Amino acid sequence: xxxxxxxxxxxxxxxxxxxxxxxxxxxxxxxxxxxxxxxxxxxxxxxxxxxxxxxxxxxxxxxxxxxxxxxxxxxxxxxxxxxxxxxxxxxxxxxxxxxxxxxxxxxxxxxxxxxxxxxxxxxxxxxxxxxxxxxxxxxxxxxxxxxxxxxxxxxxxxxxxxxxxxxxxxxxxxxxxxxxxxxxxxxxxxxxxxxxxxxx
Amino acid sequence: xxxxxxxxxxxxxxxxxxxxxxxxxxxxxxxxxxxxxxxxxxxxxxxxxxxxxxxxxxxxxxxxxxxxxxxxxxxxxxxxxxxxxxxxxxxxxxxxxxxxxxxxxxxxxxxxxxxxxxxxxxxxxxxxxxxxxxxxxxxxxxxxxxxxxxxxxxxxxxxxxxxxxxxxxxxxxxxxxxxxxxxxxxxxxxxxxxxxxxxx
Numbered sequence: 001x002x003x004x005x006x007x008x009x010x011x012x013x014x015x016x017x018x019x020x021x022x023x024x025x026x027x028x029x030x031x032x033x034x035x036x037x038x039x040x041x042x043x044x045x046x047x048x049x050x051x052x053x054x055x056x057x058x059x060x061x062x063x064x065x066x067x068x069x070x071x072x073x074x075x076x077x078x079x080x081x082x083x084x085x086x087x088x089x090x091x092x093x094x095x096x097x098x099x100x101x102x103x104x105x106x107x108x109x110x111x112x113x114x115x116x117x118x119x120x121x122x123x124x125x126x127x128x129x130x131x132x133x134x135x136x137x138x139x140x141x142x143x144x145x146x147x148x149x150x151x152x153x154x155x156x157x158x159x160x161x162x163x164x165x166x167x168x169x170x171x172x173x174x175x176x177x178x179x180x181x182x183x184x185x186x187x188x189x190x191x192x193x194x195x196x197x198x199x200x
Numbered sequence: 201x202x203x204x205x206x207x208x209x210x211x212x213x214x215x216x217x218x219x220x221x222x223x224x225x226x227x228x229x230x231x232x233x234x235x236x237x238x239x240x241x242x243x244x245x246x247x248x249x250x251x252x253x254x255x256x257x258x259x260x261x262x263x264x265x266x267x268x269x270x271x272x273x274x275x276x277x278x279x280x281x282x283x284x285x286x287x288x289x290x291x292x293x294x295x296x297x298x299x300x301x302x303x304x305x306x307x308x309x310x311x312x313x314x315x316x317x318x319x320x321x322x323x324x325x326x327x328x329x330x331x332x333x334x335x336x337x338x339x340x341x342x343x344x345x346x347x348x349x350x351x352x353x354x355x356x357x358x359x360x361x362x363x364x365x366x367x368x369x370x371x372x373x374x375x376x377x378x379x380x381x382x383x384x385x386x387x388x389x390x391x392x393x394x395x396x397x398x399x400x
Contacts, residue, residue, distance in 0.1 A: 002296030005266040011251040014244045019232050020225065031290045032219050033248055034255060034264055041252045044214045045245040048233055051211040052241040055234060064234055066205040090231045096202030 008034065060131065062107040062124040064089045072105060079103040081139040085128065085158065087111050087146055095144065103142075106131065111150035112157055118150075120157060128158075132165060140168040147174045147192075208234065260331065262307040262324040264289045272305060279303040281339040285328065285358065287311050287346055295344065303342075306331065311350035312357055318350075320357060328358075332365060340368040347374045347392075 004012065008030060016026035033041055057063070058070035065071070072078060072092075082103025086092055092105050110123040132138060143158055145151035159169045175193035176185055185193075204212065208230060216226035233241055257263070258270035265271070272278060272292075282303025286292055292305050310323040332338060343358060345351035359369045375393035376385055385393075 002293060004293065005255055005264065007247070007251040007254040007266060008264065011247040014247040017240075017244075018229055020228070025220065027290060027293070028220070029218055030251065031264075031288065034251060034289070036252075038252055040217075041248055044217075045248040047207070047211045047214040048241055048245040048248075051207040051230065051234060052236075052238055054207040055205055064205065064208065064231075066207060088231065089234070090227060093202060093204065093227070 057107075061105045062109060062127055063092050063105060064107075077102075080135070080137055082142065083131075083138050083140070084142040084144050086144045087151060087154075091144065091146075108145070108154065111145055111148075111154040113150040113153075123154075125158070125161075129161070132162065132167065138167060140170060143169065143171045147172075257307075261305045262309060262327055263292050263305060264307075277302075280335070280337055282342065283331075283338050283340070284342040284344050286344045287351060287354075291344065291346075303340075308345070308354065311345055311348075311354040313350040313353075323354075325358070325361075329361070332362065332367065338367060340370060343369065343371045347372075 003009065011033065012023070012026045012030045015021055015029050016023050018026075021029070033044065036044075054066050055064045056066075056068060058065045058068055058073055060069045060073040063070050063072065067074075079102050082101075083106055084095065084101060084103055085106045085108060086095065087108050087110060089107055089109075092107060095101055095105075106124070106128050108123040108125065108128070110118055112118060112120055112123065132141075141158075141162060143155040145154045145158075155171055159171075162169055173196050174189065175196050176182065176189060182190070203209065211230045211233065212223070212226045215221055215229050216223050218226075221229070233244065236244075254266050255264045256266075256268060258265045258268055258273055260269045260273040263270050263272065267274075279302050282301075283306055284295065284301060284303055285306045285308060286295065287308050287310060289307055289309075292307060295301055295305075306324070306328050308323040308325065308328070310318055312318060312320055312323065332341075341358075341362060343355040345354045345358075355371055359371075362369055373396050374389065375396050376382065376389060382390070
């Protein structure tokens, strides 16, 4: 049986650990990297090391950042009365792209998932509660966890926890995506779209 | 507009240069890498640097190797009378997997492609000719370049070049892939399958 040289086999193995990269793709990526100039390959490796080294979690919102507090938390032009709770740093990036929301964020780094043994203490929930105590200016919390079983469970759990503080809690709408098609929508999405209908 | 911290943006940019990795996938991979333990991220980076550093081209067959000559060229149990010409190192890996061929290889690192301005001097063709001169024991050359326009052109060019030396030249068969379906095969593949039919 043909064996790749050790260092190539190791590279294929490491690339194959990335999400969505199977063994065939890992092999293709490895051969591509080997065909690069030394300079280019080193830049890729360096960017991995540097990104890990230079980023930390913002002590306020737990988002990935190079400066602490992060540019969003330290921006006085943003609305510090609004707080949007998301699961992952990539969700902040997605929401910022829409350019409509100008409040702050809180990144949970996960969602409650009893099936995977992830409880409230495994996500950045304590940090959120401490933050609510320290910053009494927060008036509304928008729960923007994913509309999945775990995301919904986390939203329900959070709303029960926060309710006694008197802060307004809202949940982002579920319904048909824009450009979507009634015919192809699943029943739960359709039910949510009806439930969330608005009077015109 | 939201901007990723510099080092994250750079990581996404570098990952996005890999083949088949678009900007969305690059972003997902970057966030995955950032969620890894330092140890794991460093291993990935190191494997890239090490693979580049430790591999070189075999001076005989031009395949990627850590030892020169490579394990295939230096293996006396292999048939040194047979030489299989392929385009890329990954092709050697694919052919070795079938476990049927026990001759040597020659890796061209590309194919002749006038459209992309890649001529005979841009691939490891000179190395092949020198090899044929030096190793008079080679009796058959199997052209296993891809059955694409460029691969076919390279095979034709090579066969004309080698013919005068008197060495037997063969081309791997084209036809329907095993498990394939006549109905879904394209015309050129079908024509090749007919042309290459064998008397039973």
